[in-house]
Amino acid sequence: xxxxxxxxxxxxxxxxxxxxxxxxxxxxxxxxxxxxxxxxxxxxxxxxxxxxxxxxxxxxxxxxxxxxxxxxxxxxxxxxxxxxxxxxxxxxxxxxxxxxxxxxxxxxxxxxxxxxxxxxxxxxxxxxxxxxxxxxxxxxxxxxxxxxxxxxxxxxxxxxxxxxxxxxxxxxxxxxxxxxxxxxxxxxxxxxxxxxxxxxxxxxxxxxxxxxxxxxxxxxxxxxxxxxxxxxxxxxxxxxxxxxxxxxxxxxxxxxxxxxxxxxxxxxxxxxxxxxxxxxxxxxxxxxxxxxxxxxxxxxxxxxxxxxxxxxxxxxxxxxxxxxxxxxxxxxxxxxxxxxxxxxxxxxxxxxxxxxxxxxxxxxxxxxxxxxxxxxxxxxxxxxxxxxxxxxxxxxxxxxxxxxxxxxxxxxxxxxxxxxxxxxxxxxxxxxxxxxxxxxxxxxxxxxxxxxxxxxxxxxxxxxxxxxxxxxxxxxxxxxxxxx
Ligand code: BES
Ligand code: MN
Ligand code: ZN
Numbered sequence: 001x002x003x004x005x006x007x008x009x010x011x012x013x014x015x016x017x018x019x020x021x022x023x024x025x026x027x028x029x030x031x032x033x034x035x036x037x038x039x040x041x042x043x044x045x046x047x048x049x050x051x052x053x054x055x056x057x058x059x060x061x062x063x064x065x066x067x068x069x070x071x072x073x074x075x076x077x078x079x080x081x082x083x084x085x086x087x088x089x090x091x092x093x094x095x096x097x098x099x100x101x102x103x104x105x106x107x108x109x110x111x112x113x114x115x116x117x118x119x120x121x122x123x124x125x126x127x128x129x130x131x132x133x134x135x136x137x138x139x140x141x142x143x144x145x146x147x148x149x150x151x152x153x154x155x156x157x158x159x160x161x162x163x164x165x166x167x168x169x170x171x172x173x174x175x176x177x178x179x180x181x182x183x184x185x186x187x188x189x190x191x192x193x194x195x196x197x198x199x200x201x202x203x204x205x206x207x208x209x210x211x212x213x214x215x216x217x218x219x220x221x222x223x224x225x226x227x228x229x230x231x232x233x234x235x236x237x238x239x240x241x242x243x244x245x246x247x248x249x250x251x252x253x254x255x256x257x258x259x260x261x262x263x264x265x266x267x268x269x270x271x272x273x274x275x276x277x278x279x280x281x282x283x284x285x286x287x288x289x290x291x292x293x294x295x296x297x298x299x300x301x302x303x304x305x306x307x308x309x310x311x312x313x314x315x316x317x318x319x320x321x322x323x324x325x326x327x328x329x330x331x332x333x334x335x336x337x338x339x340x341x342x343x344x345x346x347x348x349x350x351x352x353x354x355x356x357x358x359x360x361x362x363x364x365x366x367x368x369x370x371x372x373x374x375x376x377x378x379x380x381x382x383x384x385x386x387x388x389x390x391x392x393x394x395x396x397x398x399x400x401x402x403x404x405x406x407x408x409x410x411x412x413x414x415x416x417x418x419x420x421x422x423x424x425x426x427x428x429x430x431x432x433x434x435x436x437x438x439x440x441x442x443x444x445x446x447x448x449x450x451x452x453x454x455x456x457x458x459x460x461x462x463x464x465x466x467x468x469x470x471x472x473x474x475x476x477x478x479x480x481x482x483x484x
Contacts, residue, residue: 002169006124025110092119125161129463174281174466176270217300217336237292237295249356253272276299282471304333339436342356372397
């Protein structure tokens with residue numbers, strides 16, 4: 001269930017005057033039939049609102065507020081600017097505007113003349129989210145009733161979108177959770193709980209990883225008290241076609257290891273499992289909507305700590321693939337984890353395509369900030385489909401290059417490759433490193449989500465903190481390109 005209860009109901013004009021929470025109505029150049037009713041109740045307050053200077057400045061989906069309107073029991077009327085044939089994106093934005101202002105008494109959305117109101121419901125469900133570990137848990141706002149022309153049809157159209165919004169919240173919870181609580185073991189437990197949804201979940205422990213030869217991944221976790229794990233989640237919704245593989249970086253905390261990070265801002269590294277969080281959220285969404293696709297999600301769960309047993313700069317480790325890696329900087333740990341999990345994903349599942357997600361480099365934040373994730377792909381068609389899915393779900397994404405010319409920067413004197421390539425093009429050399437662990441001919445996308453997984457200010461669809469970026473884009477890509 002999403003955090004806010006949403007109820008689809010037939011319009012009832014009586015309730016407009018008596019609802020004690022927020023009443024939400026719509027207008028553009030003029031009032032719609034339902035905001036006209038409210039206008040009569042309030043003796044013209046809404047007409048005056050849309051004639052005001054402030055109204056002109058509003059973008060579609062944004063609104064203004066009339067507090068404690070005379071003639072109504074409501075705490076406020078929120079009047080939202082929405083064109084007649086609003087796009088899904090405008091509708092989602094309207095939903096987010098509603099969600100942002102919602103409180104304990106809940107709301108009534110006079111949306112009976114809004115078409116495709118399911119998209120508004122999605123924006124609303126996404127935006128109403130809270131995470132806090134306080135003595136008193138955050139309270140859910142009161143329920144929201146959506147008046148619609150055909151409640152059953154709208155509810156049916158919204159079901160999959162609302163299930164997906166819940167999966168986005170699941171990802172946000174994982175990413176927001178502090179690292180003393182979300183240890184590798186706790187993370188694996190939360191994934192195992194998803195068996196109840198019909199997912200197959202398998203946890204590989206250190207001895208199994210050792211046997212598989214995942215020395216690169218194990219080296220990252222060897223300084224931690226938390227055992228390293230790989231979790232495999234399988235959704236078999238299709239026939240016997242090969243699966244899409246999703247691979248996530250799950251560093252539950254990244255101190256940098258012996259190449260320790262500066263103290264200032266180190267607490268942000270609780271989100272260094274963001275890639276694994278998104279993979280988990282996508283798998284949850286697939287199960288919740290009973291998707292007709294075959295998808296396998298793999299996450300490498302480790303903690304990067306300095307310790308007497310930690311790996312050191314200069315160590316050479318052998319990956320599962322067999323390539324040796326010179327560890328110049330223990331803080332470039334994500335690529336070591338991904339190298340082994342990506343190789344394992346291909347060896348075991350022979351996927352049709354592979355997409356990895358990781359909070360991999362600070363450099364991608366310098367390049368793209370917090371608006372767009374970095375996209376690297378060896379397949380133009382797959383990349384175009386992903387960028388389309390991201391655009392259709394309001395998730396920022398921008399393609400950056402792969403090119404063997406950058407391999408020069410990660411040549412090692414003593415090993416097959418080294419794990420850092422210096423400051424220039426830091427996100428590209430990280431992607432080039434990963435590409436060594438992609439089989440020839442395997443369609444592959446690498447998503448560097450360091451800038452978008454967690455943001456220091458509220459975004460359109462999330463309060464400050466974890467965003468769940470990527471769950472909706474990948475779910476949409478799977479619907480359109482990998483079987484539904
Ligand atoms: N987890 C970090 C990347 C990161 C930085 C994520 C900021 C989110 C916000 C990653 O493991 C890391 O430390 N990368 C280094 C690589 C460098 C040592 C080559 C970086 O980007 O500084
Ligand atoms: Mn690091
Ligand atoms: Zn990291």
